[in-house]
Amino acid sequence: MTEITYRDALKQGLREEMLRDDNVFIMGEDVGLNWGGAFKVTKGLAEEFGEDRVRDTPISENAIAGAAVGAAITGMRPVAEIMFGDLISLAMDQVCNQAAKMRYMFGGQTSVPLVLRSVFGGGKNIASHHSQSLEAWFMHTPGLKIAVPAFAYDAKGLIKTAIRDPDPVMFFEHKLVYDRKEEVPEEEYLIPFGEAKVRREGADVTVWGTFFMVHKALEVAEELAKDGISVEVIDPRTLVPLDKKTLIDSVKKTGRLVLVTEETKTGATTAEIAAIVQEEAFDWLDAPVMRVNAPDTPVPFSPTLEQYFIPDNKRIADAIREIV
Amino acid sequence: MAVKKATLVDLFTRTLKVRLFEEKVWDIFGQNLVPGTLHLYLGQEAVAAGVTVALKETDWIQSTHRGHGHVVAKGADMNAAMAELLGKKTGSCKGKGGSMHITQFDVGVLGATGVVASGLPIAVGAALSAQMRKTDEVVACFFGDGASNNGTFGESLNMAAIWQLPLVWIVENNLYAMGTPITLTCPSQNIADRGEAYCTPSVVVDGNNAVEVYEATVEAVKRAREGGGPSLIECKTYRMRGHSRFDPAKYRPQDEVDHWMGRDAVEIIKNIALEQKALTEKQAESIRKKLQKAVDKAGDFAIKSEHPAPEEALDDVFKEAI
Ligand SMILES: Cc1ncc(C[n+]2csc(CCOP(=O)(O)OP(=O)(O)O)c2C)c(N)n1
Ligand SMILES: [Mg+2]
Numbered sequence: 001m002t003e004i005t006y007r008d009a010l011k012q013g014l015r016e017e018m019l020r021d022d023n024v025f026i027m028g029e030d031v032g033l034n035w036g037g038a039f040k041v042t043k044g045l046a047e048e049f050g051e052d053r054v055r056d057t058p059i060s061e062n063a064i065a066g067a068a069v070g071a072a073i074t075g076m077r078p079v080a081e082i083m084f085g086d087l088i089s090l091a092m093d094q095v096c097n098q099a100a101k102m103r104y105m106f107g108g109q110t111s112v113p114l115v116l117r118s119v120f121g122g123g124k125n126i127a128s129h130h131s132q133s134l135e136a137w138f139m140h141t142p143g144l145k146i147a148v149p150a151f152a153y154d155a156k157g158l159i160k161t162a163i164r165d166p167d168p169v170m171f172f173e174h175k176l177v178y179d180r181k182e183e184v185p186e187e188e189y190l191i192p193f194g195e196a197k198v199r200r201e202g203a204d205v206t207v208w209g210t211f212f213m214v215h216k217a218l219e220v221a222e223e224l225a226k227d228g229i230s231v232e233v234i235d236p237r238t239l240v241p242l243d244k245k246t247l248i249d250s251v252k253k254t255g256r257l258v259l260v261t262e263e264t265k266t267g268a269t270t271a272e273i274a275a276i277v278q279e280e281a282f283d284w285l286d287a288p289v290m291r292v293n294a295p296d297t298p299v300p301f302s303p304t305l306e307q308y309f310i311p312d313n314k315r316i317a318d319a320i321r322e323i324v
Numbered sequence: 325m326a327v328k329k330a331t332l333v334d335l336f337t338r339t340l341k342v343r344l345f346e347e348k349v350w351d352i353f354g355q356n357l358v359p360g361t362l363h364l365y366l367g368q369e370a371v372a373a374g375v376t377v378a379l380k381e382t383d384w385i386q387s388t389h390r391g392h393g394h395v396v397a398k399g400a401d402m403n404a405a406m407a408e409l410l411g412k413k414t415g416s417c418k419g420k421g422g423s424m425h426i427t428q429f430d431v432g433v434l435g436a437t438g439v440v441a442s443g444l445p446i447a448v449g450a451a452l453s454a455q456m457r458k459t460d461e462v463v464a465c466f467f468g469d470g471a472s473n474n475g476t477f478g479e480s481l482n483m484a485a486i487w488q489l490p491l492v493w494i495v496e497n498n499l500y501a502m503g504t505p506i507t508l509t510c511p512s513q514n515i516a517d518r519g520e521a522y523c524t525p526s527v528v529v530d531g532n533n534a535v536e537v538y539e540a541t542v543e544a545v546k547r548a549r550e551g552g553g554p555s556l557i558e559c560k561t562y563r564m565r566g567h568s569r570f571d572p573a574k575y576r577p578q579d580e581v582d583h584w585m586g587r588d589a590v591e592i593i594k595n596i597a598l599e600q601k602a603l604t605e606k607q608a609e610s611i612r613k614k615l616q617k618a619v620d621k622a623g624d625f626a627i628k629s630e631h632p633a634p635e636e637a638l639d640d641v642f643k644e645a646i
Contacts, residue, residue, distance in 0.1 A: 034503030034575035058473030058509035059440050059501055087439065090474070125360030125411070127422050129438030300637050302411030302419030303359050308634035 001183040009152035009184045010041050010173070013159035014079065016188060018049055021077060024163055025053040028064060028081030028117075032056040038083045039119060039178050065091035065116065069099050069168075072114040077163055085120040085172065086132045099168040100143030111166045115159070121174040121211060121262055122299050122310050131299035131306075133263040135210070138170045139239050139272065145169045145193060146239040150214040152182045154237050157191030165193070174211040194241035198250070202232035204324050206250040208273060209260035210236065213292075213311065217260055220316045229324055239269060247273070248281050255286035258319045262310055265293035287323035292316050327535055329602035331377065335534040336593045336603060337611055338373035342393040343590050344612075344619045345402060349392065349409060352623055353569065359411050362423050365393030367532075367564035370589035371496050372397035374537025374559075375464050378545055384432045384454075386447040386465040389424045390496075391436030394466055400428040402618060406626035414629040418636065434463070440501075441474035443467060444493075448480050451489035451554075462548045464492045464541070470501025472515045481522040481554070488553035492544040493519065495558040496531065502567045503575045519556035531559025532584075534593040562587075 004012070018024045026042055032054050036043025046054035057064050061082055068080040082088050088095060099112050122131035138144050147162055147169060149155040155173070162169040199214060200221050207217045214235045221231035232250050236243060251257050257277055259270035274289045292311045300306055327335075346366045353362055365372065372393040376385065379398075387394040396405060400416065408415030408426050415421070416428045424438035434450055437443050447465035454461035471477065472495060484491045495515045499506050506513060519526030525547070529536040537559055544555035562584035566573035573581075597603040603611075638645070 030502045030504055034505075038502075056504050056508055058504075059470045060473050060475065062475050090439070125422065127360065127424055127438060128420075129424065295638055297637060297641050298420075300420045301360060301417075301422030301425070302415075302632055304411070304631040304634050305419060305637040308637045 001185055003181045004152060004184050005178060006152040006155050006180050007039065007041050007178040009156040010159055011043070011045065012184070013156040014042065015045060015048070017160055017163045018045070018053065023075060024077040024079065025055065026079045026081065027055040027057050027067070029057055029059055029083050031081050037081060039173075039175070042081070061087055061090035062094055065094035066098065068114040068116065069094055069102070069112060072112045072168075073102065073110050077113055079115045079117060079163060082116060082118040084130050085118040085134055086129050088116070088118055088134070095138070095144070095170075096141045100141050103167065104143060112168045113166050115162045115169045115171050117171045117173065119173045119175055121176060122306055123176045123212070125301060125303055125306060127301035128298040133211070133261065135172055135239060136263060136267055136269045136272070139269055143168065144240060147171045147193065147237070148210045148239055149237060150174065150177060150211050150235055152180060152184050154191055154197070156184055157189050158193075158237065160188070161190045161193060164190075176212045177215070191237065193238045194243050196234050196236045196243035196246040198246065199233040199235050200231065202230040202254065204230045204254055205256040205258060205320055206232045206234060206247070206254045207258045207260060207316070207320070208234045208236065208247055210239075210269070211262060213260040213262055216311070216313055217316060220313050220320065223313070224317060224320060229320065231320065244276060244280065247277065251277055251281045252284045255284055256323050257285070258290045258292060258316070258323070260292040260311060260316055263293055264296045265291060266296050268293050290319040290323055292319045327538065329600065331538070332535070332593070332597040332600055332602035334377050335373055335538055336597045336608065337615070338377055338397050339369045339534050339593050340590050340612060341615050342369040342372055342396050344615050345396050345405075345622070346392060348406070348619045348623050352410070352627070357627060358409055358423070360422055362569045363390040363567065364563070364565050365390055367584070367589065368496055368498060368561045369393055370534035370593060371466075371494065371531045371537055371559045371561055373593075374534040375466075375494055375541045378538050378541035379462065379464060381432065382459070382461055383545075384434050384450050384461060384463045386434045386443040386450070386463065387427070387436035388443060388466055388468060388471070389436065389438050389440065390468070391426050392423070395426055395428055395431075395433050395436065398433055399431040400433065402622035403625040404428065406622040407629045410626045410629070411631065412626060412629035413632040413636070414625070418640070419632045420640065441467060441471035441476045444471070444476045444480035447491060448483050448489060451484065451491040452487060454490050455487070460549050462490045462492065462545050464494055466494045466496060468501060469495065469497040469499065469506050469510065469515055470504070472518060473509050477518070478522070481519065481524055481556075484554040485522045485524050488551065490548035491554040492541060492548060493524070493554060493556040495556065496561055497558055498561050498563050500563070500567070500576070514558060516556060516558040524554050524556050526556040526558065528558045528560065531561030532587045532589045532592055534589065535596055
């Protein structure tokens with residue numbers, strides 16, 4: 001096995017699927033020859049598969065998403081890219097009213113097998129329109145599946161599963177993990193949706209988080225181990241479907257839960273998880289469920305402000321110490 | 325139309341001011357003091373200059389992600405503008421916005437936005453407001469060739485036309501949206517053709533020639549002020565640099581780059597002003613020196629200014645914290 005980046009793992013997954021199925025194609029702004037995607041995920045694919053299958057579009061998010069819907073219901077397997085997660089707001093009708101609802105509204109007559117790739121997260125000092133974490137918007141829309149890979153291995157396995165899925169999949173990436181390297185098999189493998197991964201086993205407290213916060217939680221767990229605090233870290237990998245069992249089993253074991261994401265706090269995915277756990281594992285909880293999120297503000301530009309906005313290791317560690 | 329000598333001097337001064345400001349930004353960026361990304365206005369200065377010289381102080385502009393030039397030309401405080409780019413407390417947005425959101429409201433900037441084409445409907449609203457408040461205010465809305473492919477373009481042009489709003493659409497057609505050439509995204513190479521479809525008088529001008537931009541804007545502003553409704557001015561221009569901070573712009577053919585680099589906006593207006601005897605070389609040089617001093621001062625001010633305190637991240641969500 002070789003070590004490759006999250007970015008290249010995604011590209012490998014996309015490439016394998018394009019080789020396997022001629023109906024798979026990519027479209028989005030600057031995904032093609034001249035740029036290869038704003039984060040270079042598709043770089044080289046237009047050269048290999050041609051501009052027909054790796055298609056540069058105008059700056060027309062609503063039409064990109066809508067065209068993906070139209071192509072998907074007529075036999076193609078579109079992978080649409082929206083350059084920044086914040087900009088899916090321009091495509092909300094096609095994503096949330098059309099793609100998400102068609103199978104249901106039309107009584108099961110049609111399938112919408114599209115993948116919409118985009119990227120969330122701060123840490124790059126690019127301010128309020130390019131740094132948000134909006135996954136909860138889509139979790140609140142029935143009919144959309146949601147993948148949230150934090151590791152290269154998962155990125156490859158999940159993108160392949162997403163492309164083969166018969167329903168619309170929102171495939172969210174994170175800006176700060178594109179360059180992370182890890183061992184990724186060159187051969188084909190799929191990761192089923194709805195299977196969380198226990199990243200680290202522990203006995204005293206469960207930490208559940210997504211994206212870059214998984215990496216921070218693992219660092220914190222390592223630190224706290226020195227003080228004799230044993231932290232279990234769970235990475236859900238997909239939010240819809242959600243692996244409740246792995247989470248609930250863990251909470252039953254540790255009796256304590258800290259939820260960590262980069263989202264602004266109110267109405268975040270962490271709020272939903274907290275609600276599920278108190279419904280399904282109330283009797284096993286020995287302490288209140290803690291949430292570590294960003295404050296309820298837009299994402300600020302200045303580095304001092306943005307560092308304050310994004311949860312850091314200290315805030316995660318403090319929340320853990322408060323309940324163990 | 326014969327352009328007055330004093331106006332030629334204005335156009336030269338404003339074009340150069342934006343140029344020197346952006347060169348300073350590039351210089352400070354080279355010292356690694358500008359966080360995040362950067363969309364420089366270098367090359368397109370004549371558009372901001374030509375448009376804003378034709379506006380009154382009480383008129384408004386709507387900016388874009390490539391907005392430094394727009395706000396500086398409209399009269400923003402250069403110290404506060406520069407400090408904003410560096411994320412300082414003294415910045416016009418207190419360090420909350422940065423390059424993509426550089427804005428100074430009290431000189432008539434409605435906002436700079438990171439979402440391409442999101443400014444057009446806002447300009448419609450501001451122009452509607454100007455009309456409803458029975459003022460003579462006019463709104464000039466800047467946007468790129470790429471922005472004209474977004475749905476808001478059609479919605480906004482239509483609304484402005486049916487309500488005959490005091491609005492001037494300024495398309496800065498620099499032939500690219502990031503790495504995507506306009507040849508791939510617009511069946512007609514002229515955005516102005518789209519304006520006509522919305523019954524909006526539309527012209528194409530040389531966007532590197534501040535006089536051409538100015539004259540077209542004067543006519544459009546006059547129409548707007550007199551209740552004649554919106555107009556569209558497509559300014560053909562070119563970025564001197566890449567799209568953003570690390571883009572080497574290798575996707576642009578060399579002969580195209582050479583052609584446009586030979587059409588420097590500052591040189592063009594300077595030569596016109598010299599030819600028309602509005603300016604002597606000596607006067608031009610003294611204007612440059614004065615501007616350079618002000619720009620250097622802005623750079624020093626920004627560098628010396630403090631960063632905001634971390635907790636200031638919580639301010640300004642609402643008027644009163646809840
Ligand atoms: C709605 C939206 N889509 C995509 C982007 C990413 N993006 C930023 S600038 C840009 C190109 C804009 O091109 P144009 O309107 O021609 O302006 P220019 O950069 O050439 O000044 C793109 C695609 C964005 N910020 N907003
Ligand atoms: Mg452009």
